Amino acid sequence: MNENKRVGYLGPEGTFSHEAVLKVIDENTNIIPYPNILNIFESLANNEIDEAVVPIENSTEGSVVITLDALTFFNLKIKAELELPIKHNLLVQKGKTIDDIQVICSHQQAIAQCRNYIHNLKKPVHTMPSTANAARYVSELSTAAVIGNKILAKKYDLEILDYNIQDYSNNVTRFIIIGKDDQKQPSGNDKTSIILSLEGDKPGGLYEILGIFVNENINLTKIESRPSKQGMGKYIFFIDLEGHQKEPSIKKALDAIESKVSMFKILGSYKTITVEGELK
């Protein structure tokens, strides 16, 4: 008898991460909510779960920096990625109007994605550990409203006062599925993520790295810097590129880059899962 696969996500039930994990699992999977992203990485590193789904980037607010830092620290791999359209709503206790509301509660990413909307409401904001925690709080406090997904209305017996309140209509969050291994063989339609830091942060160092990709005709889909934590002005670069690390041109470029930098790590080669595709 096969044991069920265990997949961790940022809980509790009702978060956008919960929505994301439901898109990528089958019936032989147990999903396990975690209170924060660091706990998920630790649990995966300790073999308490087999995989995890974590947010890495939002099209409005940018990177989820805890995820980037954890990818640097832990020796785990990206197995797949998933882009989930994110629609925010304002939910209150049934029968309440906006005039009854004295405080807006939500997770910090949701707040950031609705910053202009909240600014116009001119009501104070309360940051909570998750959108679902905020909804539970609102279910007990008639003067509070929560920003989150529609699922929360049913789960916490709330009413949706305002729909699609995110500042930018094409608001998308990119989730990654992490595990002990990435996708071993090229599918012909893969991405690869790497991180590196430059020797002594010399000027022109990044230019030289980008030149290696240009020479091999490799498309970069993202380049981002994060502090190396070693003091102001020292950075780690996160680069996403099109292709699998086993394709000859990619392998050649990555080998050349590895010889030129002070730190280099391949986070994984993986496919993009299309939502509302073959996976439920």
Next chain:
Amino acid sequence: MNENKRVGYLGPEGTFSHEAVLKVIDENTNIIPYPNILNIFESLANNEIDEAVVPIENSTEGSVVITLDALTFFNLKIKAELELPIKHNLLVQKGKTIDDIQVICSHQQAIAQCRNYIHNLKKPVHTMPSTANAARYVSELSTAAVIGNKILAKKYDLEILDYNIQDYSNNVTRFIIIGKDDQKQPSGNDKTSIILSLEGDKPGGLYEILGIFVNENINLTKIESRPSKQGMGKYIFFIDLEGHQKEPSIKKALDAIESKVSMFKILGSYKTITVEGELK
């Protein structure tokens, strides 16, 4: 009679931003606390204040993304920058011990800069609008502790339970002073900040831009991407470089770049203010 200069900062009194603003003003300045960074930019754009001091980057946690987004949106200039060493402490009501504490409160940046420390405490975290708000809350709740600077102990009658709890000892926050104009003339020791977005996000576009800087021997001190809000995969690049926009080689490079990109803005040329230097 001259009117006093009005300088806005992220309040209330006792925050690290308050510490920063005190380093750069003289006796003819009125300092005005604001509840959030967006309010500061709006107030400056509406001439309600003359200048403002806002955090832009921390060596552990990275950019303050609200500041980057506001610099993109508003037509304001960077006049100067200041790097402030940030030391965090754990403060509680007098006589309390760590065993009395059930929740840790602070601003989200302070929490992020002490993430490992908090993780080891294994106590829940409550995000507040500022370190000073959190201290006020702790002064009324004997089971809560606040993470913040030493000033809070005196101001809110608290006791420091643990010193220097930031995860990385060389923790520094970079603040910028913004106003209607930047520093008009080169001092010989300036930095210039620009933002740009690439035509159709074509591959090799960033490589071409970096090549212009390399050809003119211009050192870049920072390059960072932010979402353009136009959908996943579209970015605005923030670049800091050494030199003043009126120096011939910088002017030549910036003119060349402006002709190659779809959006280009100079955020200002400015000097770095050394803390504990001539300014009090």
